[in-house]
Amino acid sequence: TDLKVTGIDFLKSENCRQHHTDAYNIKNLVVRRGQPFQLQLTFSRELKAADKLALRFGIGEKPMKNRGTLMSLNPRREQDVGGWQISVVKNSGKECLLSVTSSPSAPVGIYTLNVKTGTNIYKPENNAVYLLFNPWCEADVVFLDDDAQRKEYVLNDTGYIYVGSAYNIYNRPWNFGQFEEFVLDACMYLLDKSNLNLSARRDPVPVSRAMSALVNANDDNGVLLGNWSGNYSKGTSPMDWIGSIAILQKYYKTKKPVLYGQCWVFAGVLTTVMRCLGIPSRCVSNFNSAHDTEENLRVDIYLNEFGEKLDSISLDSVWNFHVWNDVWMKRADLPSGFDGWQAIDSTPQEQSQGTFQCGPCPLKAIKDGDVYLPFDSKFVYAEVNADKVYWVVKKVNGKDKYIKISTETRGIGVNISTKAVGQNKREDITMEYKFPEGSEEERKSMQRASTFIRPSTMVPRARFASALPMENADFRPGVLRETVSKTGLQLEITNKNALYPGNPLELAITVKTSTPGSWTINLAGSCQLQSYTGKIEANLGYVKETIKLEGRSETQIPLKIAADAYMGTLSSVEDEVFIRVTAIAEVQGINDKLTKETTMSFEYPPITVQMPEMAKLNQEFSCAFIFKNKLNVPLDNCKLRVEGLGIFKLSTFDQGDVKPGRIMKSEIICTPTRVGEKKIVAKLTSTQIKAISVEKAITI
Numbered sequence: 001t002d003l004k005v006t007g008i009d010f011l012k013s014e015n016c017r018q019h020h021t022d023a024y025n026i027k028n029l030v031v032r033r034g035q036p037f038q039l040q041l042t043f044s045r046e047l048k049a050a051d052k053l054a055l056r057f058g059i060g061e062k063p064m065k066n067r068g069t070l071m072s073l074n075p076r077r078e079q080d081v082g083g084w085q086i087s088v089v090k091n092s093g094k095e096c097l098l099s100v101t102s103s104p105s106a107p108v109g110i111y112t113l114n115v116k117t118g119t120n121i122y123k124p125e126n127n128a129v130y131l132l133f134n135p136w137c138e139a140d141v142v143f144l145d146d147d148a149q150r151k152e153y154v155l156n157d158t159g160y161i162y163v164g165s166a167y168n169i170y171n172r173p174w175n176f177g178q179f180e181e182f183v184l185d186a187c188m189y190l191l192d193k194s195n196l197n198l199s200a201r202r203d204p205v206p207v208s209r210a211m212s213a214l215v216n217a218n219d220d221n222g223v224l225l226g227n228w229s230g231n232y233s234k235g236t237s238p239m240d241w242i243g244s245i246a247i248l249q250k251y252y253k254t255k256k257p258v259l260y261g262q263c264w265v266f267a268g269v270l271t272t273v274m275r276c277l278g279i280p281s282r283c284v285s286n287f288n289s290a291h292d293t294e295e296n297l298r299v300d301i302y303l304n305e306f307g308e309k310l311d312s313i314s315l316d317s318v319w320n321f322h323v324w325n326d327v328w329m330k331r332a333d334l335p336s337g338f339d340g341w342q343a344i345d346s347t348p349q350e351q352s353q354g355t356f357q358c359g360p361c362p363l364k365a366i367k368d369g370d371v372y373l374p375f376d377s378k379f380v381y382a383e384v385n386a387d388k389v390y391w392v393v394k395k396v397n398g399k400d401k402y403i404k405i406s407t408e409t410r411g412i413g414v415n416i417s418t419k420a421v422g423q424n425k426r427e428d429i430t431m432e433y434k435f436p437e438g439s440e441e442e443r444k445s446m447q448r449a450s451t452f453i454r455p456s457t458m459v460p461r462a463r464f465a466s467a468l469p470m471e472n473a474d475f476r477p478g479v480l481r482e483t484v485s486k487t488g489l490q491l492e493i494t495n496k497n498a499l500y501p502g503n504p505l506e507l508a509i510t511v512k513t514s515t516p517g518s519w520t521i522n523l524a525g526s527c528q529l530q531s532y533t534g535k536i537e538a539n540l541g542y543v544k545e546t547i548k549l550e551g552r553s554e555t556q557i558p559l560k561i562a563a564d565a566y567m568g569t570l571s572s573v574e575d576e577v578f579i580r581v582t583a584i585a586e587v588q589g590i591n592d593k594l595t596k597e598t599t600m601s602f603e604y605p606p607i608t609v610q611m612p613e614m615a616k617l618n619q620e621f622s623c624a625f626i627f628k629n630k631l632n633v634p635l636d637n638c639k640l641r642v643e644g645l646g647i648f649k650l651s652t653f654d655q656g657d658v659k660p661g662r663i664m665k666s667e668i669i670c671t672p673t674r675v676g677e678k679k680i681v682a683k684l685t686s687t688q689i690k691a692i693s694v695e696k697a698i699t700i
Contacts (some may be wrong), residue, residue: 186252500604
């Protein structure tokens with residue numbers, strides 16, 4: 001009688017455990033390439049030596065053997081088909097246990113399996129097998145030889161994205177959720193949509209580059225539409241998201257871009273996609289990030305005589321922070337030495353090869369100044385290494401005159417941050433991107449980079465300045481130098497008490513001199529509100545004074561802003577805003593000028609979470625979120641969003657208006673569906689305050 005297959009057991013629980021894929025919420029078998037998995041076949045009769053048997057794994061629209069997209073594996077022949085192997089582990093009675101190992105360089109994606117015996121073809125149900133990159137396999141180009149790092153960068157489905165400002169960094173908890181329902185399918189849909197040919201799908205370089213393009217909606221109806229306008233009424237404000245899951249699920253369901261994202265949302269979603277596909281990935285926050293520098297490594301900042309930054313003139317900007325991703329892989333396409341972390345960025349800023357995509361770019365190339373290497377290394381290099389040049393714009397005979405005040409070479413690309421491996425804390429990775437500021441290696445790297453990048457001549461790059469003759473413009477190209485002071489002039493900006501919304505902002509500018517002599521100093525200091533991209537939202541006030549200092553001495557000038565001056569802007573702008581203070585000091589009689597700027601964040605009362613430290617699988621427990629409005633202004637239109645992976649889906653509580661001193665409490669009854677250490681994340685948003693986040697861990 002003919003041999004027929006009557007059933008296949010994909011041995012899912014055993015295979016998925018060994019392949020570190022047991023967390024994926026999907027019926028199908030999910031395995032990683034280059035690693036054996038087992039299948040149990042049941043036949044209509046005992047398998048004999050003369051029987052023909054082939055397991056056929058096909059990928060793509062029309063799988064074909066000669067294209068390498070159909071693997072026909074015959075355990076009798078034991079040969080290697082395109083790097084795939086098959087063998088009989090055990091044959092007893094009508095059952096046969098087979099072991100299959102895919103090639104460590106097989107295309108990643110969904111394979112369909114059918115079994116051919118003679119002329120019979122058996123198609124099992126759920127016959128789609130998902131094949132992923134394998135950081136546990138030495139022969140895979142994404143191999144990562146550190147178990148703690150694999151747990152963090154591939155398997156951790158929660159984490160933090162670091163935001164704020166350079167010297168006031170805080171974490172935003174983020175649920176990556178790469179194992180949640182439909183997320184793997186959304187990633188597979190993106191792979192299909194990328195139009196990468198199947199051989200490009202073997203290689204994490206084109207895959208990560210394609211995903212950096214597809215996570216933004218700019219060219220290809222990708223996942224997220226960016227919006228920095230401050231008006232998000234047609235969608236979800238970028239501030240409201242607490243994870244990638246809702247975004248990817250909605251995108252997979254509608255196949256239309258989800259509204260709206262800003263950089264940390266793009267980076268959070270791209271981390272999810274990379275980890276889901278098996279490419280080790282981390283979110284990277286760069287503080288004081290230079291943008292639109294036209295690759296000349298310089299950002300020009302224009303101030304009026306009160307020290308207020310003028311946005312309308314400038315072509316370039318410094319973002320408080322910008323978030324992108326690092327992915328781990330070997331770079332067979334480059335000379336040796338550039339394996340390891342590569343930067344990719346899905347925030348749409350500049351087109352690369354005609355598409356809004358960025359990377360992968362080796363961190364080593366950025367650090368060493370090898371900015372000719374693909375992809376987009378000049379762009380990333382500028383983000384972490386540009387110089388800042390300050391100009392004051394003064395009216396002279398009714399015409400604008402641009403006067404260069406100072407150059408700062410150390411302010412850009414500081415405190416580059418990611419979540420530490422295996423710990424809930426920040427790790428500073430600046431040294432992976434650059435040598436210590438002022439070191440010999442840093443100078444060499446800078447000189448190397450500036451041979452590939454147009455050098456910056458000291459002409460202001462303003463929208464209206466190009467036709468003007470420049471006084472004291474310095475046309476010498478090359479590496480800019482930090483401004484050195486003759487009087488030992490120093491400026492410090494501080495706040496005297498906590499910056500709570502609804503309270504006056506009590507700020508101070510300290511002016512110091514340190515060389516002998518008596519100095520008369522013109523000081524201007526201003527306070528503005530700006531969004532994280534450096535866009536000025538409001539001018540709040542300024543001081544202008546002339547002060548006298550003798551030798552080594554200092555004086556403090558207060559700058560106080562009443563609450564009414566800024567509360568209107570806090571309520572009307574839908575973005576989180578920062579307090580920006582800029583000071584300009586000029587010593588009379590000598591050419592000694594200095595600028596200093598700082599950004600500060602408002603401070604908020606906390607949310608507290610009440611729940612047990614431990615709970616049991618499938619047994620309900622209650623979780624309460626409590627918030628007391630300790631501010632002296634009401635918080636309008638309060639919404640609390642909560643999500644706990646493996647515990648409960650994203651839920652929103654509308655709390656209405658919370659008056660000063662009032663307490664709001666929300667409670668949710670949860671039934672955990674997965675064991676292990678889990679996190680509950682909550683975020684409160686209101687008209688006045690865009691985001692107060694909290695997270696709490698529980699062991700199930």
